[in-house]
Amino acid sequence: MLSYLLNRLWQSLILLVLVSTIGFAVLNLAPGGPLSQFALTPGMTREALDRIAEQMGLNRPLPIQYLDWAWRLLQGDWGTSYRDQRPVLEIISGHLFATLLLMGSSTLISILVGTWIGIKGATKRYSLFDYTATIGAMVALSIPTFWFGLVAIYVFALKLKWLPAGSMYTIGDQSFSDYAIHLIMPSLVLALVNIAVWSRYMRTATLDVINQDFVRTARAKGLAPRRVLMKHVVGNALLPMITLAGLQLPTILGGALVTETVFTWPGMGRLFLDSLGYHDYPVVMGLLMFSAILVLAGSLIADLLVALVDPRIRLG
C-alpha cells in the first residue's frame, strides 16, 4: 500500500512538472507575451519597456525563467499580480471558497440525483422512465451550461422572481439562508451535466452488479428485494463511481468557470476571466497550476479511496 502510494505520488509530481511546462510555454510563447500589457501604457517607450523586461527578468532565456518561476513556486511564492500587486496565492485563496462552495453543493446534488436515476433506470430497464432518463441525459450533455443558466435566470429570476439572478449574497445580509438562496440556481445549473454523466455510469455499474452470483445468492436466501438492492447492489455499484468522481473534476471545474460568469459568482472562474482580460500573466498561470493540482489531487484521492473501500483491490 505504501509503495503504491509513493509511486502514485511520484507520478502525480511528474505530471505536475509537465503540466507546468505546458502552461508556462502556452503563456510565454504566445504573441505579445507578458510585456504586451505594459506596452499599452500611454507614453511607453522602447527603452522603458526594455527596463521593465530587465527588472522583471523577462529578457532571460525562457528555460531559465521557467526554472526561476518553478523554484519560487515551490517556496510558496507564486508571483505578484500585475493588476494590483498582491501575491497570486493570496488572490486565488480569496476566490477559492466561492468556487468550492459552488462545486461542492453541485456535486452533492448530482451524486444524489444521478445515483437515484441510475439505479431506477437499471432496475426498471427499458421502462418509460429508463428511456426518458437516457434521452434526457443525452440532451443534458448537449446543452451549453451558460445558455441553460441564461434560460434559468430568465424563468426563475426575471419572470417568476423566485430566485436572485446572480452573485453570492445580498450586500448587508450574508446570512446562511441568503447564501443558500443565491446558491440554488448556479449549483443546479452546474449539476445538470454531471447528473447526466453520473446517472449513465450508475446505470451501467448497477447493471454490471445486478447480474452477478452474489446478488442471486442474496435473493435466494430470501432477503427482501429492497435490502438486496440497497446493500448488495448499490454498495458495490458505487465503487467505480468514486473513480468517476475523480475523473469528473476537470469537467466540474471548467463548468464552474462558465457558471460563475453567468451568475456573477465571485469564484476562481471569474478571477481567471478577469485576469485574462488584464493580461495578468502571474494570476492566469497560478490558476492554471492551481486547477491542475486540484485535478491531480482529486484523482489521487479517488484512487486511494477505492483501494481503501474495496477489499478486492490489493495494492502492492
Place this chain on the structure above:
Amino acid sequence: MSAATLPSSAASARPRWWQNRTIRRFARHKLAVIGLVMIVIMIFACVVGPHLLPYDELYIDLRARFAPPLTGSHIFGTDPLGRDIAARLFNAGRISLLVGFFAMVLSTLIGTVIGVVAGYYGGRVGAVLMRFVDAFLSFPSIFLLLALAAFVKPSPFMITVIIAVTSWMEIARLVEAEVRSLRERDFVLAARMLGLPNGWIMFRELLPNAVGPIIVAATLTVARAILLEAYISFLGYGIQPPLPSWGNMLNGAQQYLDKAPWLAIVPGVAITLAVTSFNFIGDGLRDALDARSDLN
C-alpha cells in the same frame, strides 16, 4: 470479423449498401437517424438559408431594433442593432459547424498519430507521449482553451486550431490502447518479417482495426468542438463580431435578457440541436460499429 455478410449462396447478388449490416444497425437506432436528419436539415438551412432571406447578416436597420420574432419578415426578430437574427443565425451556423468539423478533423489527426506511435513503440516513447496526454487532461479544457484564445488572433482558423489542440487526448488514448493490444499479434509479426517499414505497419496494418472507435469518438468530438466554440465565443475570446457564430450571438444576450429573450433563445436552441444531434449520431454509430455486439 464480418464473415456474417458473406452471401449464403452463389446465386445471391452482391449486397447493396443499404443491406450493409452496419448501416442497417444504424438505421434501427431511431434517435441517431433523427440526429442525422436534423444535421442534414441544418447544413442545408445554413447553406441555402442566407440566399432566401431578404436581409444579409450585417445589414443594420436602426428603426427595427429589438423586433420580436415574427415581426414582418424578421422570422426570428432582430438584435440590438436591428440586424436580422435569422440571417445571422444561418451565417453563424456555417461558421460554427465548419469550426466544429475541422476541429474534429485536426484533433482526430493529432490524436491518431500520437496514439499509434505511442501504442506501437511502447516503452519509453509510449510512456512519454501518454504522460503528455495525461498532462493535457489535467487542465480543465476550458481554462487551457481560454488561455490560448486570449493570446492568439481569434480568427476562425486559429479558433479551430486551438480547439483541436485541447481535444485530441481521448482519441489518442483510445488508439493507443487498441494498437498496444494488437502489436504482438501474428499479423504484425508477419509484416515485420516481410520487412515492411514501421510507418506502413502502424498506419496500414494496425490503424484500420481502430477505425470503428475512431469514427465514434470523432463524431462526439464534433459535438464537443461546437460546444467549446460556443463557450469561448460567449465569453468573448472566440469568433469575433461582426462575423457571427452561435456562441458570440449569445455574447451580448444576457444584458437584454428581460427586454429581448429571443436573443438568447434562438442561438441557444440551434447549438443544443446541433450538439444533441451529433451526440445521438455518435451513439448510433457506437451501436452499429461495436464488434462486440455482434455476439448478441
